[in-house]
Amino acid sequence: MTSRQFSASLAAVKLLRPMLQFHPLGVAGESSCLQLRVTHAMKIPVRHGLKILSISVISGALLLARPVLADYTVEAVANGGTIEGVVKLSGAAPQIAPIGVTKNQDYCGQSIPSPMYLVGPGGGLKNVEVFLKDITKGKPPSTATISLVNEHCMFNPRVQGANVGQQIKISSNDPVLHNTHPQNASTNATIYNIALPFKGFSVTKPLPAVPQLIKVKCDVHEWMHAWIWELDNPYFATTGDDGHFTIKDVPPGTYTLVAWHEAAGEKSTSVTVAAGKTVTADIQLTATKTP
Numbered sequence: 001m002t003s004r005q006f007s008a009s010l011a012a013v014k015l016l017r018p019m020l021q022f023h024p025l026g027v028a029g030e031s032s033c034l035q036l037r038v039t040h041a042m043k044i045p046v047r048h049g050l051k052i053l054s055i056s057v058i059s060g061a062l063l064l065a066r067p068v069l070a071d072y073t074v075e076a077v078a079n080g081g082t083i084e085g086v087v088k089l090s091g092a093a094p095q096i097a098p099i100g101v102t103k104n105q106d107y108c109g110q111s112i113p114s115p116m117y118l119v120g121p122g123g124g125l126k127n128v129e130v131f132l133k134d135i136t137k138g139k140p141p142s143t144a145t146i147s148l149v150n151e152h153c154m155f156n157p158r159v160q161g162a163n164v165g166q167q168i169k170i171s172s173n174d175p176v177l178h179n180t181h182p183q184n185a186s187t188n189a190t191i192y193n194i195a196l197p198f199k200g201f202s203v204t205k206p207l208p209a210v211p212q213l214i215k216v217k218c219d220v221h222e223w224m225h226a227w228i229w230e231l232d233n234p235y236f237a238t239t240g241d242d243g244h245f246t247i248k249d250v251p252p253g254t255y256t257l258v259a260w261h262e263a264a265g266e267k268s269t270s271v272t273v274a275a276g277k278t279v280t281a282d283i284q285l286t287a288t289k290t291p
């Protein structure tokens with residue numbers, strides 16, 4: 001880090017200090033100067049929804065045992081089935097005006113196309129989170145660290161799924177000050193609030209111990225939003241550019257499949273999975289809500 005970057009960091013911290021609430025469980029992972037270093041063993045209490053078998057924090061390295069999800073049992077899935085489909089909007093997508101950029105216009109530009117309704121050539125809707133709601137056993141939960149990047153004055157990805165027990169790497173590819181402020185989408189309770197003062201800065205944090213829909217905002221750029229569906233089972237997928245999704249290794253049975261979109265709302269449907277078979281579950285959402 002150069003002295004100029006360091007000075008910029010200090011200025012950013014002073015600016016954002018009133019807004020920042022560093023989470024007591026948080027441990028910065030890759031940040032180079034604002035990193036919180038923990039050098040002693042630390043006990044973390046067991047919380048509802050997640051039993052952490054053992055945690056040791058030694059010289060800044062966080063070692064986590066695999067979490068045990070409260071209402072989900074891991075078991076081998078032999079000859080599981082696949083759920084796949086395409087999420088579409090019924091009717092044409094509403095025309096949403098571009099975002100008017102009000103800050104850092106020299107870098108962010110004057111306007112940014114709205115990412116709300118991204119409809120592919122075949123009518124598929126991007127950024128829909130599709131997941132099983134009531135599955136209680138099956139393949140192991142996801143453990144990889146998920147990523148949320150501040151990039152071109154937007155968050156990337158805009159929507160993603162995750163499991164309780166996963167960590168999130170929050171980073172910036174922009175040479176402007178951002179902050180990343182995840183909140184419980186129902187209560188607006190702050191989960192943590194991370195300042196990202198310069199390009200290349202990153203922080204890795206644990207996701208909350210309780211499954212929830214997380215809404216992420218940047219307080220510097222009010223148009224920046226992202227959503228993380230934190231779930232207690234690994235059967236989820238986010239639709240891509242063509243609106244398609246695939247959920248694999250599902251134990252045979254009948255489940256509730258939920259599709260959620262930030263503006264088109266949520267729809268549930270029943271889906272029956274047979275051993276070794278693929279079941280198609282195409283979903284239509286209605287674009288009733290506009291900003």
Ligand SMILES: [Cu+2]
Nearest residue numbers: 178218220221
């Ligand atoms: Cu920002």
